[in-house]
Amino acid sequence: MGKISKPTIIEAFFWIVIAGIFFTYTFTFNQPIEIYKFGATGWPRVILLLILFVAFGNLYYSLRHGSKAQQDRVGMGDDTDEVAYDSFGAYLKTGFILIIPFLYALSLKPIGFYCATPVFIVLVMFAWGERRWKFILGSTLFIYILLLFLFMLVLNAPLPQGNISPFYDVSAFLLKMKTQFDQLF
């Protein structure tokens, strides 16, 4: 006993909160289904109760053994355990890496794929610690052209164009060029 750590408490809290929120939400769709006895809530509620039960099992295991791995576990990825933060800067770097793609996803609807992508590629490479600007710009150009060639020209995939000017206009211009290119053949 006494091996419980702060991350373990956070973990247990996380599962209990998830189970609680979802269980409460089941009351919003708790309607009977005439042809099915267990209704729309039966299956999810069983899953939520199991989550609660297993979360307590997990907590009990952590109390007994801390964060040690169980014997004979197979396929356990343990490479992430090597990571230990030694400075606030390292936290910032990881936070930056996690937030950039999310901002990119948010920007897709207003700005569109064609304008947001080069900026995103530059930011990701920068976040990864790359500081050689010629390398960053060259690689960005290479990846961008490759993606446009593959998905726009070869596969004709519909990609988001954005809905704010001037980004939308740039997307429209690129698509017009593509149509003219198609007409050549």
Next chain:
Amino acid sequence: MIDNFLAGTATLFGDPFTVAIFVFGVVGGMLFGAIPGVSMLTLAAILLPFTADLSPAQGVMLFAVIYCTGTYGGAITAILFNIPGAPENAPTAFDGYPMTKKGMAGKAVGAAVLCSAIGGVTSALIMMSATEPLAKWAIMNIGPPEIFALVFFGLAVASSVGGRTIWKGWLSVLLGLLIATIGQDPVGGINRFNFGFSDLAAGIAFVPAILGFFAVSEVFVQAEKKAVGKYEAPLLSVDFPSIVELWAHKIAVLRSILVGFFCGILPGIGATLAAFMGYGEAVRWSKDKSEFGKGKLEGVISSETANNAATGAAMIPLLALGLPGGALTAMMVAVFQMHDLEPGPLVFYNSPDLIWVVFAAMFYANLSILFIGLLETKTILYLLKIPFQFLAPMILMLASIGAYISRGLPLDVMVMFLAGIIGFFLRRSGYSIPGIVLGLILGKIGEQNFAQGMQMVHYDLGTYFSRPICTILVIAGVLTLAKSLYGAFTPVARKTA
């Protein structure tokens, strides 16, 4: 059968345009499977509208070929980057990636090439010789209770592999099952857990979630290592496994073919569960279980043989019963429907030419995995030489496009990155990403078949368990869970944090 096969071969290779489609499918499936961030599903989603311009045989054949070669291609990224190209390649990463870290990538990829080809060719041969009797057997013996029982058994196996403890393995699978309940319930169509977002009424799409959990979270894990100065580039090696090494695993190959084919033949199950079961059985029968997950060749062999063995088998319920076994086979149904055809028993009588062109194409596609796979493997291994700061944006971009294309919703890109962030934190805490994904994939199938089974037996458990296959599978699942639970109370082996 031989006459039909030869006729199918003649039709396939008699028309240059059909040959071109076949080659495109083989190369496209391998490439999209082997490029981290996209998968055969991305290619299939893009190509689906274009199949309207092809003949029905060409359209279905193209998708069948992509299915065979894409299932193999996904093993490459699983082994080299710990990013399974498709969920069916997830167990391959358990041992494949540790092999890469040990400088044995060549051996792992070589084994994947050979075993994918063996599994796929054998499966294609059985499919050609026994589609009708197997379909009849499946109709007579397999119903919703059996499918639910197999899902239960498969989830029990999945929870026992991956994850730092059995509790974390279960929590991973349960999280996947919970995510699968988002959207309409399969019986009454009532909206569940949409939290006011109308786009969530259709549920969480598989493709963005899978890309997020597998590809994006792995990029984040590597990025974190880079941020704290612990990043190590994987080691490059081009040593193939020797014949002696592969021959030593002949029993594992045979077992995985049987397991893979059985899982594949069941409607709705597909290659993903086959790969997990193949891997799980390899662990169960191994004398040295402790080596699994640390870079054991048998892990790669079992998983890759089983998933490709399921590709041929998955065509049986699709063609004979009209029931798809996974995302890609579901798209094949769409190809049939575009040409005013319905897959099912009648297709064997109305369109035998189509059936045998598809069978012949699948056979040759699996053979080509061996030849093209061995040729391309040494080149593909040099992907490891590309600096990750260049590869990372490429993977994220391809994954974004892959997530967006399937439904054309920017929300899916958001879902993918959210899944990536959740996956990143869960991996750090020792949870099993493949467990989550399998729960997500099988959740809806499990619920639907449980509901149908219960309605079928009028909620009488006695009748439910009077079905032998169902009972055997449920007992096997319960025993697997009981064994894992027993393990949860045994002493710990190693400290990981």
